[in-house]
Amino acid sequence: MTDWPQGYGLHVLQTVDSTLNEASRIAPTATGPVWIMAYNQTAARGRRGRAWANPVGNLAATLLMRPSGNPEQAALRSFVAALALCDACVAVSGRSDGLSLKWPNDVLLNGGKLAGILLEGTGQGRDLSHLAIGIGVNLSQSPPTDALEEGAVRPVSLLSETGADVMPEDFLTELAAAFARYETQFVTYGFEPIRTAWLDRAARLGEVITAKTARSETMGTFETVDAGGNLVLNTAKGRVAIPAADVYF
Incomplete structure (x- = not known):
């Protein structure tokens, strides 16, 4: 089992409206990066305010951090998170085949949507005080297809596609460790190594x-x-x- 990364906090809730909302609530008193995980969300959301289905057994988590740089640089953390999600999936399933990354914020497995990423910033104008990276992963169940908008990628779960039965907290430990590694790389060497690694897994590149x-x-x-x-x-x-x-x- 991977160790929890040094310097990152952990805040676990049984039920919450949204881990992104919780990140906004604790941001004023947070002294360092902290992962927030909830076993149940009552008002989860995705991109552009869309509802996010969160069946029991799946991962619902948000990383709250205070990044340096401007909002455009901070937004590149979506690529950091996507790579970390891939590494976590490999760590818990033992399989790397079938994983790909859909711009700007989805992780695909065997062509279906496994995970989504949503970034929200707090602050005024160019001053970004905090960044919240919301992550949802279909570990044990995929949402019903009738809840999808027209043209959306079909949802899949890690369990259905790989047979890996993983608890949310165990997956989060692998995800947090992988994110910490890529974040260190990003801060040290900039976006280029992250961009190159992301393109290596990009879905439909050249199509x-x-x-x-x-x-x-x-x-x-x-x-x-x-x-x-x-x-x-x-x-x-x-x-x-x-x-x-x-x-x-």
């Missing part, structure tokens, strides 16, 4: 995908992720860098 926002839709070949974490598509109108969108394929 045609569609990036949608509330106002636009862009189709093109997934060329890379640039130094700012933007999705780069090669379209009929040339190369386009997209800072935020939902990806469909």
Whole structure:
């Protein structure tokens, strides 16, 4: 069993509205990075305010931290978290095949959505006081498909795809240790090694995908992720860098 990483706190709750909400509540008094885990969430949420299904036995956790740098640099932690999630999955299942990363914030297993990441910052303007990294992982159960929006990737669970039956707290220990390793790399060497490692696991790299926002839709070949974490598509109108969108394929 991996040891809990030095310098990271742990706050475990039986029931909470949302671990992201709890992170916001404790942020003013937090003295260092702390992981918040809940066995049950009553008001979990995903990207763009969407509801997040959280069946019993799955992981619901948020890392609260106080990163240095500007909000754009802080947002690159989504790539750090994605790599850490992959490492944790390998550690608990003994398998690395089938894992891939979907820009900007999902972990896929055998083509289905296994985990999601949501970043929320607190502060005024360019002053980011705290960053909360919310993570949900389908360990034992996947949400019902009728709860999905049209075109969404089908959900899968770690248990159904690998046979690994893992308790949330055990998975979190592996995740926290992996995140600490990648965070040290990120702080020491910058985003480039993280970007390279992420691209090695990128889903649909070199293939045609569609990036949608509330106002636009862009189709093109997934060329890379640039130094700012933007999705780069090669379209009929040339190369386009997209800072935020939902990806469909």
